[in-house]
Amino acid sequence: MGSGQVTDWQGKHVTVAGLGVSGIPAAKVLHARGAIVTVVNDGDDARAREQAAELEALGITVRLGDGATLPEGTELIVTTPGWKPDKPLFAAAREAGVDIWGDVELAWRLRGPDAAPWLAVTGTNGKTTTVQMLASILKAAGLCTAAVGNIGVSLLDVVLGEEQYDVLAVELSSYQLHWAPSLRAHSAAVLNLAPDHLDWHGSMEAYAADKGRIYEGNRVACVYNVADKATEDLVREADVEEGCRAIGFTLGTPGPSQLGVVDGILVDRAFVENRQKNAQELAEVSDVNPSAPHNIANALAAAALARAFGVPAAAVRDGLRNFTPDAHRIAHVADVAGVAYIDDSKATNTHAAEASLAAYESIVWIAGGLAKGATFDELVAKSAKRLRAVVLIGKDRALIREALARHAPEVPVVDLDRTDTGAMLAAVREAQRLAAAGDTVLLAPACASMDMFANYNKRGDAFAEAVRELGA
Structure with a gap:
C-alpha cells in the first residue's frame, strides 16, 4: 500500500x-472510513466477547479464538503492538504479500497534510519521563503540544482529533517501531539500550534494530547517549535527510554538537553559534526533579529535542522546573526512623534498576517478580558495594538470589517465599529490620509485576501503603 x-x-x-x-x-477508525474490517483475536473470554459484541454492533466482523488464520481477501493487517512478529498470521501475510502495520504506522498514514511534526523518543528506560519533560519544555515555549504514544495517549485519537498541535512529543516502544516502516520524525532520541523484551524480538540485535528505526528519515537531529555507544551506532546506520545532525548528550562536559553538564549547569554546545567555542546555559541540575544521574540524562535528551525544534534556553529551564515526575518513579514515600523509603516500582527491568541503585549509597533493596528472560549478574556485580541487605519477593526471585550468591555473597538476603499481595508488607517490615539510620529502602524490583500485581502502579501503591503502616 505504498509509504505515503x-x-x-x-x-x-x-x-x-x-x-x-x-x-x-x-478497527473503528478504519470501519468509519469505509474499509471492510475483520478483527481476529487469540482469546475468547468474557471480556473479549463483550468487546466483540460492541464492534459487531457497528458492522465489524470479529473472529475470537482464531488469531492464526489470514482472513480471505485481506489486503492489509493492522496489528496491536504486543503481537510477536513470529505469529503464524504474519507468516501467512508475508507469504501472500500483505503489508503489516502497527497502530503508530496507521496514525502516521492517517494524519492530515498540515499535521504537527513528531519529536520521538525511545530507549529501554526513561522514555515516559523524557517525553513528559519534553512536552513541559515545549509548553513553556508557548507551543501547543501533547505527550502521546506509548505513554497511554492514543496517537490515532490525537492525529484524528480536532485539536491543532504545533508539535507532538511522542513515546515509541520497540514493538511500535517494529511495525512502523514509514514513520519519519522531525527529530528523535534513543536514550539507552539494554536487553529487554528479547522474548518478543528474538535477539538483542533485532531489538536494537527496531529501536534504531526511530532515526530513519529524521530531518533535523538524531539525539544519542554519549555513554551508550550502541545508540550512536544506530545513528551512524540510519538513513536520514540531508543536513540532519547527530547530537550527543552526556553527564560530563559536552564537546561540540553535544549537551552536557558543567559545574552543576546543563549546557548546550549543539544549537549555538560557533559551537567550537560557545556554550549556552540551559538550566541548573537542581531544576531537574529528581536530580538522580539518569534523570539528568533524561532532561538533557528532552532539552536536545526541544532545542532541535528551535525552543529558547529559558523555556528549557522553565519546562524542567514545571515538570512533576509520575508516581512510582524514584518517588520518596517517607522517612521512618532516619531511613528513606523510595518507590521505584517502575524499574521493571535490570537497566532501570541499575540506574535507581546508582542514585543511593547504602541500600536495603527490595527486588523480584517476573524476570522476562533477564539475567541479573551484571546488575548485582555493579551494585554490590551499595547493598546493605536484600529482600526478595516474586516468582523469579531465585535468579536474583543466585546472582547475589555469586557477586555479593557477604550481603544478607531475606528470601520471602511468597507471591501473594500481602508479601509486600512482609518485605517492607523485613527491610525496616535490616536498615539503619542513613540507609535507603529501595523498591526497584528489576522485574515485571504481573506475578503478584495487576501492574507496577499497584505494586508501588502496596509498597507505599506498607511504609505508611510502619510510620503509623
Whole structure:
C-alpha cells in the first residue's frame, strides 16, 4: 500500500490483529472510513466477547479464538503492538504479500497534510519521563503540544482529533517501531539500550534494530547517549535527510554538537553559534526533579529535542522546573526512623534498576517478580558495594538470589517465599529490620509485576501503603 498517506479506504479489506487498547480504536477508525474490517483475536473470554459484541454492533466482523488464520481477501493487517512478529498470521501475510502495520504506522498514514511534526523518543528506560519533560519544555515555549504514544495517549485519537498541535512529543516502544516502516520524525532520541523484551524480538540485535528505526528519515537531529555507544551506532546506520545532525548528550562536559553538564549547569554546545567555542546555559541540575544521574540524562535528551525544534534556553529551564515526575518513579514515600523509603516500582527491568541503585549509597533493596528472560549478574556485580541487605519477593526471585550468591555473597538476603499481595508488607517490615539510620529502602524490583500485581502502579501503591503502616 505504498509509504505515503492513505486517503481512500473505501472497500479495502483490512484485518485488525488483537482486541487490545489499540486494536479496537483502529478497527473503528478504519470501519468509519469505509474499509471492510475483520478483527481476529487469540482469546475468547468474557471480556473479549463483550468487546466483540460492541464492534459487531457497528458492522465489524470479529473472529475470537482464531488469531492464526489470514482472513480471505485481506489486503492489509493492522496489528496491536504486543503481537510477536513470529505469529503464524504474519507468516501467512508475508507469504501472500500483505503489508503489516502497527497502530503508530496507521496514525502516521492517517494524519492530515498540515499535521504537527513528531519529536520521538525511545530507549529501554526513561522514555515516559523524557517525553513528559519534553512536552513541559515545549509548553513553556508557548507551543501547543501533547505527550502521546506509548505513554497511554492514543496517537490515532490525537492525529484524528480536532485539536491543532504545533508539535507532538511522542513515546515509541520497540514493538511500535517494529511495525512502523514509514514513520519519519522531525527529530528523535534513543536514550539507552539494554536487553529487554528479547522474548518478543528474538535477539538483542533485532531489538536494537527496531529501536534504531526511530532515526530513519529524521530531518533535523538524531539525539544519542554519549555513554551508550550502541545508540550512536544506530545513528551512524540510519538513513536520514540531508543536513540532519547527530547530537550527543552526556553527564560530563559536552564537546561540540553535544549537551552536557558543567559545574552543576546543563549546557548546550549543539544549537549555538560557533559551537567550537560557545556554550549556552540551559538550566541548573537542581531544576531537574529528581536530580538522580539518569534523570539528568533524561532532561538533557528532552532539552536536545526541544532545542532541535528551535525552543529558547529559558523555556528549557522553565519546562524542567514545571515538570512533576509520575508516581512510582524514584518517588520518596517517607522517612521512618532516619531511613528513606523510595518507590521505584517502575524499574521493571535490570537497566532501570541499575540506574535507581546508582542514585543511593547504602541500600536495603527490595527486588523480584517476573524476570522476562533477564539475567541479573551484571546488575548485582555493579551494585554490590551499595547493598546493605536484600529482600526478595516474586516468582523469579531465585535468579536474583543466585546472582547475589555469586557477586555479593557477604550481603544478607531475606528470601520471602511468597507471591501473594500481602508479601509486600512482609518485605517492607523485613527491610525496616535490616536498615539503619542513613540507609535507603529501595523498591526497584528489576522485574515485571504481573506475578503478584495487576501492574507496577499497584505494586508501588502496596509498597507505599506498607511504609505508611510502619510510620503509623
